[in-house]
Amino acid sequence: xxxxxxxxxxxxxxxxxxxxGSVGMWCLIVAESSMFLIFVVAYIFYMGKxxxxxxxxxxxxxxxxxxxxxxxxxxxxxxxxxxLKKKSQLSFIGWLAGTILLGIIFLLGTAKEWVxxxxxxxxxxxxxxxxxxxxxxxxxxxxxxxxxxxxxSVVLVLGLFGLVGEDQFHHFHSLSMYWHFVDAxxxxxxxxxxxxxxxxxxx
Amino acid sequence: MADSIPLSxxxxxxxxxxxxxxxxxxxxxxxxxxxxxxxxxxxxxASLMFMAIGGIEVLLMRIQxxxxxxxxxxxEQYNQLFTLHGTTMIFFVAMPILFGFGNYMVPLxxxxxxxxxxxxxxxxxxxxxxxxxLLYYSILGGKGVFGGSxxxxxxxxxxxxxxxxxxxxxxxxxxWALGILISGIGTIGTALNIVATTVCMRCKGxxxxxMPLFVWLMLVTSAMAVAAIPPLSAAQIMLLxxxxxxxxxxxxxxxxxxxxxxxxxxxxxxxxxxxxxxPAFAFMNEIIPVFSRKAIFGYPAMVAASVGIAFISxxxxxxxxxxxxxxxAANTAFVLSSMIIAIPTGIKIFNWLAxxxxxxxxxxxxxxxxTAFLFQFTLAGLTGIMLAVAPFNWQLHNSYFxxxxxxxxxxxxxxxxxxxxxxxxxxxxxxxxxxxxxxKWHFWLFVLGFHMTxxxxxxxxxxxMPREIYTYQPGHHWAVWNxxxxxxxxxQAVAVIIFLVNLVRSHFKxxxxxxxxxxxxxxxxxxxxxxxxxxxxxEPVVRSRxxxxxxxxxxxxxxxxxxxxxxxxxxxx
Numbered sequence: 001x002x003x004x005x006x007x008x009x010x011x012x013x014x015x016x017x018x019x020x021g022s023v024g025m026w027c028l029i030v031a032e033s034s035m036f037l038i039f040v041v042a043y044i045f046y047m048g049k050x051x052x053x054x055x056x057x058x059x060x061x062x063x064x065x066x067x068x069x070x071x072x073x074x075x076x077x078x079x080x081x082x083x084l085k086k087k088s089q090l091s092f093i094g095w096l097a098g099t100i101l102l103g104i105i106f107l108l109g110t111a112k113e114w115v116x117x118x119x120x121x122x123x124x125x126x127x128x129x130x131x132x133x134x135x136x137x138x139x140x141x142x143x144x145x146x147x148x149x150x151x152x153s154v155v156l157v158l159g160l161f162g163l164v165g166e167d168q169f170h171h172f173h174s175l176s177m178y179w180h181f182v183d184a185x186x187x188x189x190x191x192x193x194x195x196x197x198x199x200x201x202x203x
Numbered sequence: 204m205a206d207s208i209p210l211s212x213x214x215x216x217x218x219x220x221x222x223x224x225x226x227x228x229x230x231x232x233x234x235x236x237x238x239x240x241x242x243x244x245x246x247x248x249a250s251l252m253f254m255a256i257g258g259i260e261v262l263l264m265r266i267q268x269x270x271x272x273x274x275x276x277x278x279e280q281y282n283q284l285f286t287l288h289g290t291t292m293i294f295f296v297a298m299p300i301l302f303g304f305g306n307y308m309v310p311l312x313x314x315x316x317x318x319x320x321x322x323x324x325x326x327x328x329x330x331x332x333x334x335x336x337l338l339y340y341s342i343l344g345g346k347g348v349f350g351g352s353x354x355x356x357x358x359x360x361x362x363x364x365x366x367x368x369x370x371x372x373x374x375x376x377x378x379w380a381l382g383i384l385i386s387g388i389g390t391i392g393t394a395l396n397i398v399a400t401t402v403c404m405r406c407k408g409x410x411x412x413x414m415p416l417f418v419w420l421m422l423v424t425s426a427m428a429v430a431a432i433p434p435l436s437a438a439q440i441m442l443l444x445x446x447x448x449x450x451x452x453x454x455x456x457x458x459x460x461x462x463x464x465x466x467x468x469x470x471x472x473x474x475x476x477x478x479x480x481x482p483a484f485a486f487m488n489e490i491i492p493v494f495s496r497k498a499i500f501g502y503p504a505m506v507a508a509s510v511g512i513a514f515i516s517x518x519x520x521x522x523x524x525x526x527x528x529x530x531x532a533a534n535t536a537f538v539l540s541s542m543i544i545a546i547p548t549g550i551k552i553f554n555w556l557a558x559x560x561x562x563x564x565x566x567x568x569x570x571x572x573x574t575a576f577l578f579q580f581t582l583a584g585l586t587g588i589m590l591a592v593a594p595f596n597w598q599l600h601n602s603y604f605x606x607x608x609x610x611x612x613x614x615x616x617x618x619x620x621x622x623x624x625x626x627x628x629x630x631x632x633x634x635x636x637x638x639x640x641x642x643k644w645h646f647w648l649f650v651l652g653f654h655m656t657x658x659x660x661x662x663x664x665x666x667x668m669p670r671e672i673y674t675y676q677p678g679h680h681w682a683v684w685n686x687x688x689x690x691x692x693x694x695q696a697v698a699v700i701i702f703l704v705n706l707v708r709s710h711f712k713x714x715x716x717x718x719x720x721x722x723x724x725x726x727x728x729x730x731x732x733x734x735x736x737x738x739x740x741x742e743p744v745v746r747s748r749x750x751x752x753x754x755x756x757x758x759x760x761x762x763x764x765x766x767x768x769x770x771x772x773x774x775x776x
Contacts, residue, residue, distance in 0.1 A: 020319040020403040027395035027429045035433035038467060042441065042452060051458045125448050129458050132450035136441065 021174040029181045032144070036185055039140060040192050043133040047196065053128030057197040059121045066109030067190055070145075073102035074183045077152075077176045084169055093159050099179070100156060103149045110142050134193065141189050144182050151175055237321035238736050239306050242328050244632065246303025249332055250296045251703075256339075257291040260284045262696060269689035271677040281673035282356035286379075287338075289359025293475070294383055295335040297617060301482035302393045304624055305421040307632065309397055311727035311734060312415045314406030314743040319399035327392035334386030341378035355379035358671060360468050361442075363453035363461040368446055377446060384439040387432045394428035397421055406726075408745040415725045415748070416505055420485035423509045427478050427516065435471035438464060462527055469520035477516040480612065481509065483620035484551060487573050490627050491555050493723045494570035495562030498749060498761075501554040508547035508554075515544040525596045534593045541591035545584060552581055567721075568642035572623030575650055579615030583608060586661070601671075604664025607657050614653060622649070622702065629706070630720045634732040635713030641705040649698035655691025659684045724749035 048055075076099040083091030114135075117123045125135040155172060158164050164172065233241060264284050267276040276284070306324065310317055318324045338355070346353035355375040357365040366376045401414070401422045414422075442464075444450040451457035453464045492499045499505065518540040525534060555577060564570065586608040590596050599605060622645070629637045663684040668675065675681055719728040728751055730739055747753055747761035 015407045017403045017405060020399045023399040023402045024320060024323075024395055027398050027426075031391050031395070031429045031433045034430050035437045038434045038437035038470075039441075042463065042467075045460070045463060046458070049458045125444070125450055129451050132444065132452055132459075136444055136450070136452075140440075 019170050019174075021170050022177065025174040025177045029177070032181065033185075036137075036140065036188065039133070039137040040188060043137055043192055044196075046129040046133050050128035050130045053130060054121060054123060055197070056130065056134075056193065059117060059123055060194060060197065061113075062194045063109050063113060063190075066106045067186065069102040069109070070106040070183055070186050073099045073106075074180050076102060077179050081169075081173055081176045084164065084166075084172055087166065089159075089162075092164070093156070096152065096156050096159065100149060100152050103145055103152070107142060107145055107149070110138065114138075137189060137192070141182070141185055144185070148179050148182050152179070235325075237317070237325045239310050239318045239321065239324060240632075240734060240736070240738075242324050243303045243305075243307030245328055246299045246306060246331075249328075249335070250300035250303060253291050253295040253335060254300075254699075255703075257288050257296055258696060258699065260288040260291070262692060264288065265689040265692040267673065268675075268685050270686070271675050271679075271682050273674055276673065278673045279356065282358075282671075283354040285671060286355045286358055290338060290355070290379065290383070291335075292613075293359065293479075294386055295331075295338070297479050297613065298390055299331055300621065301424075301479060301617075302390070302397075304486070304621075304628070305397055305425070305482060306393065308628070308727060309400055309418055309421050310404065311631075311730070311738055312418050312725050313401060313404060313409050314726050314739060314745065315400065315404035316738050318396050319404055320396050323392050324396050327389040327396065329389075330392070331386045331389035334382045334384070334389065336382075337378055337385060338382035341375045341382075344374070344378075346373055360465075360472065362468075363442075363459075363464040364455060366442055366446070367454060377443065380439045380442050380446075384436055384443075387436045387439075390428055391432050391436075394425035394432070397425040398429065401425075406739075406743050406745065412503075413745060413748050416488035416499060416502065417485040417725070419506050420481050420488065420509055423513050424478050424481035424485075427474050427481070427513050431471050431474035431478060431517070434467055435475075438467035438471070441467075462524075465524055465527060466521070469523045470517075472523065473520040474516045476609075476612065477512055479617055481512075483576070483617045484509070486620045486624040486627070487555060487576060489723075489725065490569045490573050490623050491558050493627075493721050494565045494567060494573075495559045496565070497558055497562040498724075499554070500557035500560075501550075502748065504550055505554055508550040511547040512544060515540060515547070519544055522591055522596070525593045526600045538591055538593050542588060545588055548584060552577065552584075567626070568637070568639055568646055569623040569627040571643070571646045572619045572626070575646075576616055576619040576623070579611060579619060579653070583611035583615055586611065599664060601669055602664040603660050603668045603670060606670050607660035607664055610657050610660070615657065619649075622646075625702075625706070627721070628727075629709065630716030631727055631732045631734070633710050633713070634716055635709050636716050636720060637709040637713060638705050641701055641708070645698050645701045645705060648701065649695055652691045652694030652696075652698055655694060656688050657691075659687045659691070663688070719751070722755075724751045726750055729754070 076095045080092050080095035080099060083089075083093075083095055123131055125131050152175070155164060155175065233245065236242065261284075263276060264281065267273050267281060306318070309315075342354055344353070353373055353375055355361075355371075355378065357371060357376060357379070361376070361379065364370060366380075401418055405414070441450070441452040445452050445454060451459045453459050453461055455461055488499060488505065519537060521529060521533065521537040522541045525537070529537075566574070586604070590599065590605065590608055626637050626642055629635070663681050666680055666684070668679070668681050668685075675685075716732050718731055720732075721728070726743055726745070727734070729743065743750065745753075747765050749761050753760035753762055
């Protein structure tokens with residue numbers, strides 16, 4: 001038998017595991033990234049291979065304003081999460097409303113871009129490979145922004161009724177992870193569509 | 204007692220109040236349940252139902268192929284049957300049944316009361332079932348306004364342009380794509396749930412290096428599913444955009460590429476094979492040690508090998524595509540990665556053999572199935588290595604040799620392990636033992652049928668018979684082999700019927716199992732059979748990889764060795 005003095009008792013060990021919402025959200029982010037990656041690959045694979053129709057350089061204009069809005073919304077939601085953590089209702093609600101506003105501005109920018117492309121340039125999903133890959137990826141991203149906005153609005157409404165407090169901090173934090181992810185995807189999408197034409201990659 | 208884990212309070216022994224309930228009440232209970240055990244059982248039941256359907260489909264195909272120039276089925280019917288058979292067996296049988304066992308076992312093995320997200324769990328199951336029914340709905344409603352076949356007939360990998368509007372006029376291809384897309388959402392949900400459960404819900408003392416290997420493997424397979432299913436979903440969305448919105452993703456007339464579909468499909472498709480085999484490995488990891496009466500050999504190596512397989516499996520997909528004409532460099536890369544993945548898989552085989560070596564082996568039915576797995580899975584791996592050699596692959600691609608190879612993996616490997624798991628955990632799930640006599644009949648008939656079917660399929664493949672043909676002319680020397688293969692398929696069908704009879708009969712008349720009929724070591728055997736809805740009345744605390752061994756052998760518990768090792772390592776530092 002062992003002579004080591006036995007003081008080993010798991011009951012006294014600290015036992016803390018990560019919050020399940022964050023782990024679940026990370027998994028969702030991995031899954032979504034994997035899906036976006038396939039759409040980006042499809043776009044890059046077909047770059048310059050359209051048989052007809054306009055090239056990205058001819059019709060796409062860089063959406064500076066929308067991009068700045070969406071990226072700043074990452075900062076505002078972070079401030080909103082911090083507000084909830086510090087139990088400052090004003091900062092939580094205010095920054096959350098700001099985030100939603102910035103998201104809406106971004107979506108309106110995308111909508112205007114699409115209207116211009118479709119009615120001015122007669123460029124649709126059916127026009128060419130460029131159209132197919134462009135509209136699907138931007139549409140997929142915009143759908144994610146929209147879903148994020150809906151969820152944030154639910155939190156805002158609940159917050160206005162005073163139903164979001166300390167207990168909901170972890171939930172809101174997980175939701176903010178999703179929003180950061182949507183912003184991060186936009187950086188990839190932005191680079192894919194608006195920067196690559198100027199890199200001379202497309203034949 | 205300082206040496207035993209406090210499992211005494213695990214069970215709440217107050218008898219449950221039993222009162223007669225209406226049939227409707229029982230149904231309602233199952234439909235609204237968020238209990239991981241009930242959801243796991245529903246996954247298993249639904250999968251068994253689809254297994255019967257997929258099995259009947261393949262028997263029809265085998266009748267057609269038994270003789271040359273047979274007219275039992277029309278060419279169209281044959282195409283529809285192999286499409287339904289492949290799609291059903293992969294997406295609606297293999298995936299859900301394995302996740303069903305994962306759902307049932309993972310919380311029990313880590314001492315949790317339920318999954319991390321019980322409602323997501325229920326949602327995942329029902330959305331999977333809806334997707335599966337959507338595929339079969341095409342038989343009724345697939346006939347669109349354009350006429351044509353109402354059942355998908357493009358093959359389970361659905362290569363473009365067969366799925367384009369020009370070649371699939373009816374809505375069958377849409378139902379196929381939607382069914383898989385939707386059940387894929389369910390799969391991602393379950394996988395995410397299992398990852399979150401293993402990471403966040405472990406009971407006290409259940410460190411990562413103490414988790415049963417079953418849970419480790421379910422964690423790895425779920426993480427793989429989270430990353431590997433979305434490419435398939437993305438490809439299905441692209442297909443639907445092509446079909447409904449006039450997109451050009453896979454439309455060669457507008458410059459699109461049919462090969463891109465193949466890449467996207469197999470980027471999902473090859474990790475998928477490992478997603479399916481990992482749970483089979485998981486069953487092996489639990490069953491072999493218990494019936495060899497030894498702790499698993501090389502636990503850390505097993506974990507490392509599993510994680511290694513998970514990563515490498517994402518780099519091998521294009522070995523399904525050697526014949527599409529990739530560059531020599533790409534071919535070489537995929538040949539190499541496909542061969543490298545055999546190394547961690549080989550480590551596992553050797554570890555199982557080392558576990559059995561010198562053990563007191565009890566050849567019960569679960570152990571018989573696992574032993575057959577070892578033999579058959581090794582053979583399947585060897586033909587896999589053969590097919591990974593590009594020049595060899597050019598000769599035999601799309602022949603029955605390939606069919607024989609992957610059925611050897613899926614039936615000889617996965618299904619055998621799955622049957623082992625049924626016999627092993629049925630007592631836990633129902634409280635009754637399955638009949639060993641019927642089980643042995645099932646096992647030996649299934650082994651006989653399996654080898655008749657798939658051993659000889661290799662030969663007919665080497666003789667040049669291509670896959671997905673509805674008939675063939677006499678004079679190729681294929682007929683006799685095909686007849687043997689068909690007879691073997693029916694022998695397997697008889698064995699499966701014996702299995703189903705055994706399931707139903709044992710459920711009502713089997714011997715009572717008690718909590719721990721196999722004298723096993725993992726936590727699920729600490730609670731009653733079947734476990735109460737709350738699993739454990741008091742959260743268990745574990746100190747080693749075999750908590751029940753510690754409980755049963757207070758004079759020689761595992762944790763003492765672990766503790767000594769830890770101390771020694773600490774002193775060395």
